Amino acid sequence: MRETSNPALVAASAPVAQKRAPLAGLTLKTLVGAALLTGSSAYAQDTQPMQTVPEPPTSAVAPVPDVAPELAPDDPSSEITVTGSRIARNGYDQPTPVTVIGLQEIQAAAPANIADFVNQIPSVSGSVTPSNTQRNLSGGAGGINTINLRSLGTARTLVLLDGHRSVGSLASGTVDVNTIPQGLVKSVEVVTGGASSVYGSDAVAGVVNFILDRTYTGLKGEASYGETTYGDDQTWRVSLTGGLSFAEGRGHALLSGNLVRRGGVYGAGSRPWTDRAVHLIQNPRHVAGNGQPEYVAAGQSGLNTTTGGGIITSNSIGTNGASLRGTYFGQGGTVNRYDYGANRLNNLPWTVGGDYQLSQQYYGTSIQPEEQLSSVFGRFSFDILETLQVYTELSYNRSNQISWGGYHTDKANVTIRGDNAFIPAALRALIPNSSAYTFTLGTWNQDIPTRESHYDRNVQRYLLGFEGSFDLINTGWKWDAYYQRGIMNAKEGLVAANRVKLGYAQDAIRDGSGNIVCRPTAAALADPLFQGCVPFNRMGIGVNSPEAVAYIMGTPYDDRRLQQDVAAVNFSTNIQNPWLDAIGVAFGVEHRKEQISGYVPPEYAAGWYSGNFTATRGSYTVTEGYGETVVPLPFKFEFNGAARYTHYSESGNVVTWKAGLSWQPIKDIRFRVTRSRDIRAPNLSELFQGGSRNTNSIGDPWQNNQAVRYTQTVTGNLDLQPEKADSWGLGVIYRPSFIPGLGLSVDYYDIKIKDAIGTLGAQDIVDRCFTGNVDLCQRLRAITPTGTIAYGSPGFGSTGPGPTVSEYLIANSPYNFLSNRARGIDLEASYQFDLSTIAAALPGKMNFRGIATHYLEASEANGVQAPTDVVGENAGGGPANWTYRLTLGYAVDNFSLQVIGRGVSAGVYNNNWVECTSGCPASNTINRTIADNHIDGAFYLDTYFAYDLPVGGVKSQLFFRVANLLNKDPAPVGKGPSDTSNVDLGINQTMYDYLGRSFRLGLRFDL
Template sequence: MTAYARKRSFLFFFVALSSGTVVPFTDTAYAESAADLQATKSKNKHASHVAAKTKPSSAKKSTNDEVLTVTGSRIANPHAKSPTPVSTLTQSDIANQSPTNNLADLVNQLPQFAGSQTPQNSRLALSGGTAGINALNLRNLGAVRSLVLLDGRRTAPSTITGLVDINTLPQQLVKRVDVVTGGASAQYGSDAVAGVTNFVLDKTYTGLKINADSGISTYGDGVNYSTSIAGGFGFAHDKGHVLLSGDYAHEDGIYSVTRKWNENGNRILRNPDYAAGNGQPYYMVRGPGGTNNALPGGIINSSTGAVANSLKGIYFGQGGSVNHYNYGSLSTSTTSIGGDYALADNGRNIGLQPGSDRKNLFGRLSYDVAPWMTLYAEGAYNESEYIYNAGPQYMTSVNLTGDNAYLVDALGADALKNVSSATLGTTAHDMPYRKTDNRRNVQRYTFGGEGNFEMFGKRASWSAYAQYSATRTHEQIYNVMNNAKIKKATDAVRSPSGNVVCRSTLTDPGNGCSPIDWLGTGVISSDAIDYALGDPYRDEKFREIVSGVNLSMTPFATWAGDVNVAVGGEYRDERASGYVPSEYRSGWSVGNFLPTNGGYNVKEAYLETEVPLAKGLAFNGAVRGTDYSTSGYVTTWKIGGTWQPVQDVLFRATQSRDVRAPNINELYQGGTSRTTSVLDPWTGGTDTVLEMTTGNSKLKPEKANSTVVGSVITPRFAPGLSISVDWFHIKLKDAIQQFYSQDILDQCYQGDQSFCSAVSPDSSGNRDLYVQASPFNFSKITTSGIDIDASYRLPVRRIFAKVPGVLTVHGQASNYLKYVADSGLSPAINTAGDITSGPPKWIYRFSATYSLPSFSVTAIARGISAGNYSNSYVQCATGCPAYNAYFPTIDRNSVKGTFYFDMNFTYKLKYQNFGNMQVFLNVTNLANSKPVLVPESGLAADSTYSSLLGRTFRGGIRFELQ
């Protein structure tokens, strides 16, 4: 190993090379690679958990060495032993294993992440402004409780909830991703309750690299392509350095679901044979089934008059044809099993993937103004647009009077003699589907400095920065029904001249109303559509100013070694402002936007220290004082330690108090609404609900106690082998959460009048109920589990003397033992293994890479374990216990897990004195395995842990000139 490489290896720590968890390794770094294939001897001197570099992609020759800190610690000493577990993805992991052009998709495969928000599962975020966001969620505690950093600093959020869209980062310059899987508020501040994800850039990159790729699914849809370019060069004898990058990515939208798995048709419905005490389950799972109270051309659900419901079951087809619905072998007020179940949309037209376009620009300029000071400036701009098909119009309570002109024409006057009104359910096949269009631009400007100098006779490091970012969002929903106009247009009668007109037009001829014929497909006029639909929107601006200073030093030593200390402070100011035209603030079926305005500031100071206590034993502690302008002062802290009794084994443990302050959206949200479906606990049927959510300015910070205990084994007899096991336990109190419609109805059913007061009939008549909700500090969330990580890197020639190449295998798994969200108002349920509301019991990922100088192949196996529809259900077939609203019985509650197999092939070419080129092919879900299926009336699959597109292919070229 060269002296230069040795020096750099002391500055970086080694990490297992396949999508891996950082493990303690040697100071000299186990530097075998496919390029040199030389077996170096591991000295197994356990170092801290940071990513390793066997050799940098380029070296900036400067009098001022880069300031290096371990993610999870503010101490700028590469020999410090952080007790906090850290997982790392390296550049080779990203190149060999990234399944798409989104780095977040690869990061989310790590088992520590559960329930992250992606463009795939945010397709129905109609009014929240978060559709399209790639936001990381550690431990299923919510993306707002996972802090995202760029080079150890806060980066620009993409929403007023504070979520960072990973797609806004300069992905082609990321040299590693560090994931801290433990509370880190004392080091990094608010939002680090579940941990920290730090994206580290290659700030000294020299050369030019160009990437281009394209992909498609095995079904011929989901076409995507991206291109990127990044370059860096030095100037002024390498005292200065410039980095530039840009990328563009596009994905075609998939606006209907034609996959076979969506024809599953299972539904959860009330057992018609259930009676108190007869031992049968309250609910049952049956299929194939479909919605029977809303059809593309409309179905009459009830009628009033001399003979009640005399028209029930009449539905209308092409051109207004009159038919009679077959309710099948089993039916409720909303669902039919068998019969004409297939007439319903059944989620086929809800959209599978958004159409998207993203553009990124990034630039960085740095200069060594002195041996102890490097100044830098960064600028970044991101622009993105995500377009979703949010599904058809959905109405179950269209009121038609007995003299409705279209109803009389369809059924005849004789059939309506004794009918005063009819209630129709429709998904309005003739109307365009609702479309969400979320556009964002995020800009960030950072100025700072860093350097190393001598203090107390030892090397010390400092850094300081100031950052301004602004995010502008335009949230628009197209083809939304105006409630008042729909009501007028539905009330169609014949004028004295015999034409069909709106009844309101008879008394107000200039009102512009155009009547709607709901009865059939191919019957609604374009004038009626133009009259009744609108396009509500909201514009929001989110501004953040952050500044911080950090100093890391070694002020003295004890009998056991140097004492490291880091101190610093941070100031942050966040403001949001919005605009919504008055006509879009109310009166719409969805998207009744209200602007959010408000802000707050935070002042923080911290101290961290590492104190060696004896040979192999060290203490680490940190404390931070934080003053919020909205909620006052809080203290966070962490204590921990490492013990290395022998070279092969390291034990580690931490205990921390972490906080998360309420974000602007939680404090000041003006109000957003959505239409959703709930299970009516009184009838067992399904109701449609208009739900309105507003902010709460009286919220306090959340507080969490986190414990992590684990060990790392790197046996000397097997160089390259590392095994780590960590147990974690997080208890969050005063959690900011809110009850949504289903919970509010359930609590009202149990007799709590405070919840009943939040429920009322929908005044528009378009839905059954109206529910209002706001967040409160009322919940406790407890989660615990075990992380297991094992990796082995082996030159194949150790086994077969004449066979070249390096084999790297890596397995990771997280076992979620407990996840309990306790509101105090209902029984606490462990939802670990609950597919709908909790993390899976097991999330796992295994990879194996075989590398040669000119070729590499990577195989990945990943998935989740089997679970339940809901852990609140009690599964039984006979002898079932008495009905309990919190724990209802059901005859089938199990959900199969899923297993996906991916492959990546990379062929490497090197042109002498010119550059390197790689040609790659990535196949995701090679076996075309179906997703986790759930019994729903919409999309019949889990969209968080599953691959909805099926088998996909992506190929491309990477070219690098150095």
């Protein structure tokens, strides 16, 4: 089992370690060539030796002829396994498309994290990243980098490390790519199709397998520094990897470490595009039946229900007979009149023009969170016998994230009594000094620090494995077995205000001595939270002492632990026969246990603006067995089939399968087709969620979509069943022999998921109750001045609870009620040639690669209403209709450069909405009318330069990358129309570049 250094031929998903004889001229670059990122496969018969000339550190490899170099039938190096299959075979192309991303391509992107690059692949859309979870303060996802294939959700993408599962960093099972040993990754293989029968649950959209260089010998490293053109988001990355062989080559040891320090971007004031202040709002000119559109994406807009120092939002009447509405409080408690701009004639929460800027609080929200990542990975292998190897892997990853999530906002829900001691004198003269008199404020509390999240997460992984081979009935078998334990510990901490304490502190009066004190009611005196109360002034900016702020602030947190235990054994062989090429066979069994536990101090379970944590506890087991075969057929056909039987302790038994056929009638063209049944079992969060809470606002359809606060509690559902997906894949690869170096591929996919697990959003529940869905109405309760009433009780019927609702309480949970469908086309083209073929005097090589995905459908249906298709909804749901990446590279001598164009097509806010400016049809909860439904697309230009330093005996390279060279601003995307969007940035951070031009300079070496 002694391994020699030819990592180009090894895909670490192989079930056994292989003895690898060097092949002259074959490198990792050649194996990457035919893959072309999203549709074609990189296998032995797709590769050929390339000329020994410098190439840019990218995926710049031409498609190649269909015949591999001749290999002896018994040469172990002829057996190549890729992620699409567990069967090692020489020179076959399986039907399932496999994307191969090579080391040079990753290096050319120079990412701080490898996920930043993988998420640029067009078939990946909507991944969870630190930048789009900065306001997800208590959801556990802060600092996570995930991969979302086909926009079907990260829970439907299976992430592997060398073919092995890894413990998730979230209760959903989502694997954080930060935990991958970055310095050892030599390639990434992406199966863009169902693979549950081969790899198990969660592979509905596909598999992403990170391949490590397990035979690396030497010492290599990288140090780089980057920042944006605005001087922020300073990022350092240092990695160091060492490998050595010992005991005459029988043993091999690897150690790799990685450090990333990212400064982040606190507040959006440094970006000029924040001045656009674009929001999706209710059209102030719209009245039902007047033909005006209901919604409009308006610039220079903002909420009129909240300002930094508070604004009176109620129509309370002063002693002079005038309404106090629009009175706002500024620096030092000054009293001012608000200019409602274009909205002065109605009672909508949005202002266009006027004093819209008073509601802008972008500088309290992070654009890019601050991150600190540290990791170490070690691997030790030893050949006990020529046919038996033992190996172990150990890793530890630590990640910290700090992020601002926006100010503590109260939108027209703060009640101030007339005898409040902090009422400014100018207002005091207009109102009675009486506790019976009240007015309502809206404020984003500029005197209270912005909400802040701190995530501290560590992931440990321990693996012990064996690999070997044996002969049985004149057939050579390979086998592997391993046991793995993964542990994730996370502390999710916040800096937030306590609502109960703030309620006590704002109710300030003067005592008999004239001192300002918190009102000492009987209920307050009996509450321990009232102890030490320091009065807090809600009317003004800069009017509160540090002691008053300290009283209401706290640091709620929760601890959670995930543990995954996996044991598996796999066998594979190639069965020779006199009629056809060898028949590949693989089979194996696996047992897995997933468990979660947590702890929340009682004082942090309720009463906070953010947090209100609940602990989740539970576990389930999975036992499964699979079989796979590859059968060559006459007339250049080949069949690939697999089946897997799985038993889930919580949700029963499931059978998954795959059948594929490929045909190569001539050497220039190959066709392939696959059909599969895939599954996703309910995860720990969906089964055992203890009751996660979030508080925000919705538009109340019973009150003309007026903003009303809600508190939603989501609990798990033990009755959930596995999702079932039926997938089709059709593809063709064309490599014309008369144009050497040119390759084209087209792949179509169609994935249908039934009994999909989902949770309706709060706005959807209320809207669908409003339109008559009684089942969803049962999830609602309304808080009114007379108490809390449930749907169906007196006062809360089909006409709603009336205009006196101060808050909705929503009980929610996931269930199998959805149907999803994803369809699309992956397109690729690549071409590589020597410039000398044009003119003998021209030096160097040119290469081009273009990849694109055309998303045709990403729909969801709940069995009641028509399916909603989000393809082209660039506001957030996505994906875009077209996503693409174009690469042009040049290499000569020690120098290489690359120019990358990437982008997305234009889209809309909502596919179901009707665009009109006059004569509009009646607007309803599904088919809203909007003045302009258009959202711009984007094209970004990146550059990369590398120079191999002429240092004797040391391979070293200096590189420089510029991303978003033209410093293109993100497209304006108005958030709304509910008033929850006042702290959003007015962009889609998942789809568009939001940092602006950024630079990275670095040095690599390999001793």
